Amino acid sequence: MSQRYLTTPIYYASGEPHLGHAYTTVLTDFLARYYRQNGSNVLFLTGTDEHGQKMQDAATENSIKPIELADQMVEKFKIAWNDLNISYDRFIRTTETDHIAVVTTILEDLWEKNQIYKDIYSGWYCKHEERYWTDSDVGPDKVCPDCKRTVGYVEEENYFFRMSNYQEQLIQHIENNPQWIVPETRKNEILGFLAHPLKDLSISRPKSRLRWGITLPFDNDHVCYVWIDALINYVTGSGSFELDKEKDRLSFTAAQKSWWPADLHIIGKDIITTHAVYWPTILMAAGLELPKQILSHGWWIMGDTKMSKSIGNVVDPLALRDHFGTDGIRWYLLRDMPTGDDATYNFKRFSTRYEELANVFGNLASRVTSMIVRYRNGVVPKIGGSGLDTEIQSTLEAVTRDMGNFRIHNALDAAMDLARTANGYIDIQEPWMQAKKTELQNELDDTLATLFRTLTVLNAIFFPIIPEKMTDLAMALGLDGVPTIKEAMSIIPGGHKVSKVGPLFPKIGLDA
Numbered sequence: 324m325s326q327r328y329l330t331t332p333i334y335y336a337s338g339e340p341h342l343g344h345a346y347t348t349v350l351t352d353f354l355a356r357y358y359r360q361n362g363s364n365v366l367f368l369t370g371t372d373e374h375g376q377k378m379q380d381a382a383t384e385n386s387i388k389p390i391e392l393a394d395q396m397v398e399k400f401k402i403a404w405n406d407l408n409i410s411y412d413r414f415i416r417t418t419e420t421d422h423i424a425v426v427t428t429i430l431e432d433l434w435e436k437n438q439i440y441k442d443i444y445s446g447w448y449c450k451h452e453e454r455y456w457t458d459s460d461v462g463p464d465k466v467c468p469d470c471k472r473t474v475g476y477v478e479e480e481n482y483f484f485r486m487s488n489y490q491e492q493l494i495q496h497i498e499n500n501p502q503w504i505v506p507e508t509r510k511n512e513i514l515g516f517l518a519h520p521l522k523d524l525s526i527s528r529p530k531s532r533l534r535w536g537i538t539l540p541f542d543n544d545h546v547c548y549v550w551i552d553a554l555i556n557y558v559t560g561s562g563s564f565e566l567d568k569e570k571d572r573l574s575f576t577a578a579q580k581s582w583w584p585a586d587l588h589i590i591g592k593d594i595i596t597t598h599a600v601y602w603p604t605i606l607m608a609a610g611l612e613l614p615k616q617i618l619s620h621g622w623w624i625m626g627d628t629k630m631s632k633s634i635g636n637v638v639d640p641l642a643l644r645d646h647f648g649t650d651g652i653r654w655y656l657l658r659d660m661p662t663g664d665d666a667t668y669n670f671k672r673f674s675t676r677y678e679e680l681a682n683v684f685g686n687l688a689s690r691v692t693s694m695i696v697r698y699r700n701g702v703v704p705k706i707g708g709s710g711l712d713t714e715i716q717s718t719l720e721a722v723t724r725d726m727g728n729f730r731i732h733n734a735l736d737a738a739m740d741l742a743r744t745a746n747g748y749i750d751i752q753e754p755w756m757q758a759k760k761t762e763l764q765n766e767l768d769d770t771l772a773t774l775f776r777t778l779t780v781l782n783a784i785f786f787p788i789i790p791e792k793m794t795d796l797a798m799a800l801g802l803d804g805v806p807t808i809k810e811a812m813s814i815i816p817g818g819h820k821v822s823k824v825g826p827l828f829p830k831i832g833l834d835a
C-alpha cells in the first residue's frame with residue numbers, strides 16, 4: 324500500500340483560528356481524504372507553533388504564562404478542526420517533550436558537524452513575523468516588508484547556521500525536480516531569491532531577550548529561533564525516529580515504519596521562503612531527506628489586504644458554520660479559490676456557492692432518491708443503468724487529472740458538472756412520463772438505475788469535500804458506507820434499498 328505523509332503549517336498559538344487557517348487545513352484534509360479513498364495509507368499532521376517572542380509577548384499582555392496561553396489556543400484549534408471535520412492523525416505541539424528532543428538532537432548534530440557558529444548579529448527584527456530583515460528590506464520607514472509594522476534594531480550575539488554553503492545544492496535540487504515547488508510562480512520566486520548570494524541564518528536568541536524557547540544544547544544562555552524549532556515539527560510528527568534511552572536523545576535510525584520524508588507540505592505563500600530555503604538546507608546539513616513536494620496556496624483577501632488577525636479583518640469559520648454548515652464552508656473554501664491564487668472573501672459569493680451545492684447536487688440527490696421510492700418502492704431496479712457511463716468516465720478522468728495538478732477547484736467543478744448532466748438527463752428522460760406508460764417500464768428501470776449509478780459515483784467523488792453529507796447520502800442509497808471511486812464503479816444496480824434523502828443543503832436566508 325502506498326503511503327503519503329501530508330502536513331499543514333503549525334499555527335501560531337498566540338491567536339485564535341480564522342478562515343485563512345481553516346483554508347489550509349481544509350485543503351489538506353480534502354487531499355488526505357482523497358488519497359485515503361484511492362488506497363493510500365495517509366499520515367496527516369497539523370498542530371501549533373508555541374514558542375518565540377510573539378507567544379511570550381502575547382502571554383505577558385494577558386498576564387498568563389506562555390504555556391497557559393498555548394493550552395487555551397490549542398483547545399480552540401482542536402474545536403475548530405473538529406467542527407470542520409478535519410481528519411488529522413496527529414496534532415503536534417512544539418512544547419511536547421519528544422519534539423524538544425528532536426530539535427535538540429538536530430541542533431547538536433549540526434553543531435558537531437560545524438554547521439553552526441557564533442557571531443554578532445546587527446540588523447532589523449520584526450517581532451510579529453519573527454523575522455530578521457536587512458536595511459534594504461525595511462527601507463527608509465523601517466517597516467517590516469511582510470506585515471508593515473515598525474521593526475526594531477537589534478545587536479546581539481547569535482548562533483548562525485551555514486545556510487550559504489547549501490545554495491548551489493538547493494538550486495540544483497529545484498532545477499532537477501521541477502515539481503518540487505508548486506505552483507510554478509512560487510518556484511520562480513524562490514529561484515529569483517536564490518539568484519542572490521544566500522546569507523547564513525541566525526538560529527538563536529539570547530535568553531536575556533527571550534526565554535520562551537528550546538535551549539540550545541551547546542549554550543545554555545540561548546534559545547533556538549522559533550522558525551527552526553517550528554520547521555522541525557515535520558520530522559517529529561513523522562514519528563520515524565526512536566529515542567535512544569541511553570543518551571536520552573533521539574537516534575536517527577528510522578523506526579521500522581518510516582514516514583519521513585514528508586510527501587507534501589501544504590503552506591500559504593507567506594511562508595514559502597522558510598519552507599523552500601531554510602528547511603531544505605537544514606535537512607541537507609542534517610543528512611535527512613528533503614520533503615518530496617511543497618504546495619503553496621494563495622491568500623484569502625478582505626477588502627484589499629490579506630485576512631489576518633493582526634489587521635483585525637478575520638472571519639470566524641465557526642460563525643459561518645452556524646449558517647452554512649461544515650460542508651458548506653468546506654465547499655466554498657476550495658471551490659471559490661483557484662488553488663495557488665488569491666481569492667477575495669465575499670459573503671454573497673459564499674451564498675452563491677452554497678446554492679450551487681443545494682440546487683444542483685442536493686436537488687439531484689433528492690430527485691433521484693424520491694423517484695426510486697415513488698416508482699419502485701425504494702428498490703433499485705436490476706438492470707444495466709449505463710445511460711451516463713461516458714459522462715461518468717470523462718468526469719473521473721478530469722478529476723484525476725486536476726487532482727494530480729492540484730487544480731482542486733477544477734476537479735470540484737468537473738464533479739458538479741456531472742451532477743448538472745444527471746439533472747439534465749432526468750429532464751430528457753422524463754421518468755414521470757415513463758412511469759405512466761406500461762410499455763416504458765423497462766426504460767424507466769434503466770433511467771432509475773442510471774441515476775442510482777451516477778449518484779453512487781458522485782457520492783464517492785464528493786466525499787472528500789463534503790464528508791458529512793456524503794455519509795448521509797450513502798445511507799439513503801442503501802450502501803454500506805461511502806464507497807471509494809473504484810467500489811462505486813463496480814456497484815451493479817439491483818436490489819439496493821433506497822430511502823428518500825431530506826434536503827442535504829437546506830435553504831437559508833441571504834441576509835446574514
Ligand code: MSP
Nearest residue numbers: 332333334335343347372553554590591622623630
Ligand atoms: N507558525 C508559522 C508556521 C510554521 S510552519 C513550520 C505561521 N503560522 S500562522 O498562524 O501565521 O499560519 C500560517 C498559515 O495560515 C499560512 O501559511 C497559511 O497557510 C494560513 N493563512 C493565514 N492567513 C491566511 C489567509 N488570509 N489566507 C490563506 N491562508 C492563510 O506562519
